[in-house]
Amino acid sequence: MLTKEDNEFITQTGPGTPMGELWRRFWVPAVMAWEVPEPDCPPVRVRLLSEDLIAFRDTSGKVGMVANNCPHRGASLFFGRNEEEGLRCVYHGWKFDASGACIDMPNEPAESNFKSKVHIAAYPTVERGGIVWTYMGPKHLEPEMPDLPWIGLPEESRFVLKFHVECNYLQAMEGDIDNSHIPFAHGKLDPDTSLPFLERVQRTIFKAAGQREQSYYTKDLAPRGIIKETDYGLLLGWRRTVSDDSFNWHINHWFLPHSTVMGSPPPDTMLSNLRVPMDDTNSWQFRIRWNPYRPLDPDEVEEYRHAGTFFPELIPGTFKCVENQHNDYLIDREKQRTVSVTGIQSQTQQDRAVNEPYPTGPIYDRTKEHLGTSDTVIIGIRRKLIRAARELMLGHEPYAAHHGDIYNVRPVDLDLKREVPFEEGAREWVEAGQRK
Ligand code: FES
Numbered sequence: 001m002l003t004k005e006d007n008e009f010i011t012q013t014g015p016g017t018p019m020g021e022l023w024r025r026f027w028v029p030a031v032m033a034w035e036v037p038e039p040d041c042p043p044v045r046v047r048l049l050s051e052d053l054i055a056f057r058d059t060s061g062k063v064g065m066v067a068n069n070c071p072h073r074g075a076s077l078f079f080g081r082n083e084e085e086g087l088r089c090v091y092h093g094w095k096f097d098a099s100g101a102c103i104d105m106p107n108e109p110a111e112s113n114f115k116s117k118v119h120i121a122a123y124p125t126v127e128r129g130g131i132v133w134t135y136m137g138p139k140h141l142e143p144e145m146p147d148l149p150w151i152g153l154p155e156e157s158r159f160v161l162k163f164h165v166e167c168n169y170l171q172a173m174e175g176d177i178d179n180s181h182i183p184f185a186h187g188k189l190d191p192d193t194s195l196p197f198l199e200r201v202q203r204t205i206f207k208a209a210g211q212r213e214q215s216y217y218t219k220d221l222a223p224r225g226i227i228k229e230t231d232y233g234l235l236l237g238w239r240r241t242v243s244d245d246s247f248n249w250h251i252n253h254w255f256l257p258h259s260t261v262m263g264s265p266p267p268d269t270m271l272s273n274l275r276v277p278m279d280d281t282n283s284w285q286f287r288i289r290w291n292p293y294r295p296l297d298p299d300e301v302e303e304y305r306h307a308g309t310f311f312p313e314l315i316p317g318t319f320k321c322v323e324n325q326h327n328d329y330l331i332d333r334e335k336q337r338t339v340s341v342t343g344i345q346s347q348t349q350q351d352r353a354v355n356e357p358y359p360t361g362p363i364y365d366r367t368k369e370h371l372g373t374s375d376t377v378i379i380g381i382r383r384k385l386i387r388a389a390r391e392l393m394l395g396h397e398p399y400a401a402h403h404g405d406i407y408n409v410r411p412v413d414l415d416l417k418r419e420v421p422f423e424e425g426a427r428e429w430v431e432a433g434q435r436k
């Protein structure tokens with residue numbers, strides 16, 4: 001559990017909060033590159049870290065990320081005209097370029113130099129991995145772009161989706177690193193309803209798109225989570241007993257401050273979730289399927305592209321999901337009785353059903369929880385985030401922000417002899433990206 005104070009400390013990321021300052025030391029994913037597909041296309045609204053911004057692609061193709069409100073009298077630049085190397089406010093015609101400089105002020109006398117004194121808040125952007133990233137911290141501390149293990153892959157080896165999640169970033173992220181929920185929240189059931197629940201779970205085999213069947217998830221329902229501190233965040237080893245002489249290790253990484261990468265047995269497809277606060281009660285999920293060994297299979301991509309078991313259907317023109325907390329994720333009680341633990345269709349919505357709605361609430365009250373053995377990794381990321389934010393308050397900048405190359409470590413899933421430490425046995429796979 002966390003104290004009320006620590007829970008507020010870790011979940012609040014608006015301007016001026018300690019955790020918000022930590023987030024503002026890193027590049028964060030802002031919009032999909034296709035949301036601003038071409039020069040001079042319509043601007044889009046972006047809510048990030050409790051700030052309202054506008055993204056636009058200028059005539060030269062550069063993406064600007066500026067404050068939503070015009071610095072003149074506050075009109076929204078969402079309604080602006082994006083043309084001739086800048087975004088023009090439609091209230092009185094002031095115009096701003098991607099750097100935030102005011103480049104035209106047509107309602108002021110021609111001899112006025114007022115426009116040279118006015119700027120709009122603007123954040124730098126970088127496009128990598130199909131995503132536009134932005135950096136919202138002090139200009140002189142601009143970090144290195146993290147060399148995430150999927151980010152440099154060719155387009156045919158990755159698939160990126162974005163969702164609006166109606167809860168604080170942390171409780172969504174805690175689900176990503178928690179491997180012990182998989183046979184339950186994402187579990188299937190043997191249809192024989194005369195059997196006890198656990199036996200029905202254990203008779204099934206877990207299978208995700210792009211991955212082979214993985215029997216160990218249901219074989220051992222009480223995995224042990226082991227964490228190793230690293231410069232990029234945490235190395236997470238989930239251990240399950242598969243035979244008398246070996247363990248299965250599901251080896252993931254958690255990257256400061258935003259993402260989890262989850263392993264598969266090579267050459268299967270891997271998964272990453274990036275969680276970014278929109279504000280304290282909403283977050284963005286960027287969900288990436290990626291494969292460092294081979295291009296994604298066309299059948300696999302079909303599964304990612306169409307709503308179904310793995311991804312939910314979006315409400316057209318939004319990143320909100322058709323199955324959501326306001327319709328109980330379209331839970332099907334008959335399916336819950338006969339074929340799946342939750343009765344909820346897609347994996348992302350199974351996660352959200354346990355994270356978002358009342359009484360969990362958009363910011364879970366962690367003074368009320370009871371953490372068990374399997375929650376060691378949850379405690380691990382909380383400690384890491386709180387410590388990094390406290391160190392920053394004392395003037396110690398986060399090491400990871402300025403060492404992008406340390407992020408290129410791969411997750412993996414493999415069996416090892418019981419006596420082999422997982423970080424040793426998996427080293428060859430984990431470091432493979434760094435040797436490419
Ligand atoms: S409010 Fe934008 S130009 Fe006046």
Ligand SMILES: [Fe+2]
Nearest residue numbers: 175185186351
């Ligand atoms: Fe999950």
